[in-house]
Amino acid sequence: MSRGRRTVLALSGGIGGAKLALGLSLVLDPANLVVVANTGDDFQHLGLSISPDIDTVMYTLAGINNPVTGWGRRDETWRFMEALEQLGGETWFRLGDTDLATNMERTRRLTAGDTLSDITADFCRRLGVRCRVLPMSDVVVRTRVKTGQGWLDFQDYFVRYQCAPVVEDFSFAGVESATPSRGFLAALADPALRAIVICPSNPFISIDPILSLRGVRDALRTSAAPVIAVSPIIGGQAVKGPTAKMMRELGLSVTAATVGERYADFVDGYVVDDRDAVGLSLPGVEIRATKTLMQTLDDRKHLARAVLDLADELSAS
Numbered sequence: 001m002s003r004g005r006r007t008v009l010a011l012s013g014g015i016g017g018a019k020l021a022l023g024l025s026l027v028l029d030p031a032n033l034v035v036v037a038n039t040g041d042d043f044q045h046l047g048l049s050i051s052p053d054i055d056t057v058m059y060t061l062a063g064i065n066n067p068v069t070g071w072g073r074r075d076e077t078w079r080f081m082e083a084l085e086q087l088g089g090e091t092w093f094r095l096g097d098t099d100l101a102t103n104m105e106r107t108r109r110l111t112a113g114d115t116l117s118d119i120t121a122d123f124c125r126r127l128g129v130r131c132r133v134l135p136m137s138d139v140v141v142r143t144r145v146k147t148g149q150g151w152l153d154f155q156d157y158f159v160r161y162q163c164a165p166v167v168e169d170f171s172f173a174g175v176e177s178a179t180p181s182r183g184f185l186a187a188l189a190d191p192a193l194r195a196i197v198i199c200p201s202n203p204f205i206s207i208d209p210i211l212s213l214r215g216v217r218d219a220l221r222t223s224a225a226p227v228i229a230v231s232p233i234i235g236g237q238a239v240k241g242p243t244a245k246m247m248r249e250l251g252l253s254v255t256a257a258t259v260g261e262r263y264a265d266f267v268d269g270y271v272v273d274d275r276d277a278v279g280l281s282l283p284g285v286e287i288r289a290t291k292t293l294m295q296t297l298d299d300r301k302h303l304a305r306a307v308l309d310l311a312d313e314l315s316a317s
Contacts, residue, residue, distance in 0.1 A: 013206025017199030023300030040209030
């Protein structure tokens with residue numbers, strides 16, 4: 001690897017992506033890591049602007065995430081929700097007391113004219129996050145899910161209805177007029193890029209919104225840096241979330257190969273779990289098998305090193 005090629009750009013959804021982002025931050029100089037978070041999940045609730053994936057990444061990198069749920073803050077309390085329920089308010093989307101502060105301050109600053117990028121950068125600085133965390137766009141993009149019940153806003157599908165409706169399709173409202181955030185564009189064009197990493201996040205609702213932004217997929221195809229994707233499927237199952245359920249309902253095989261084929265037009269390397277490597281082949285894509293289940297901090301660092309080792313090998317070849 002050339003000493004000048006240092007920056008790693010990671011594209012992430014929520015919990016799974018945040019785990020790998022943490023691993024990368026621990027094996028790299030954090031100043032050389034840029035994490036772009038999906039904002040298709042963002043929505044307005046109780047008058048607040050909520051960014052679930054940004055906050056999951058931010059809290060994880062700050063070491064204050066809830067280790068049980070994977071989302072929200074550690075040692076959370078719920079007095080606000082208890083009082084809201086007593087008053088007959090909507091409680092289907094739970095906001096902890098300390099998480100509420102994040103969403104209230106974000107809303108205040110957005111209303112005052114700050115960008116989501118600037119707000120996120122300031123929050124990360126105050127929470128001690130040393131790498132850069134960026135929203136995929138500062139323009140509103142909203143994921144919608146077509147189901148047997150019709151089109152649903154993503155959080156209604158995901159939280160209110162607990163992913164129960166059968167999935168038929170997805171759309172990203174506003175993506176036609178949205179552009180990648182300025183920091184995201186700068187990272188894609190960075191001549192010092194060591195690698196671009198597609199984290200093990202849901203390909204339909206976490207990664208596709210990012211890829212659907214104008215120019216992103218083309219930038220990945222033409223990047224001089226190797227693009228490495230990590231499979232979110234392990235042994236025919238998703239570790240967390242509705243990925244496997246969505247794949248079955250869309251008529252897709254729940255395999256690492258299926259996800260790899262979705263990315264095959266722009267990835268150079270694909271990291272899969274050991275149990276999924278047998279017989280897996282994608283034309284023009286280098287396959288690397290390792291342990292991808294991230295249960296411990298060492299697991300996160302191990303997977304991060306495997307991703308970077310593959311990227312460096314591809315750069316050297």
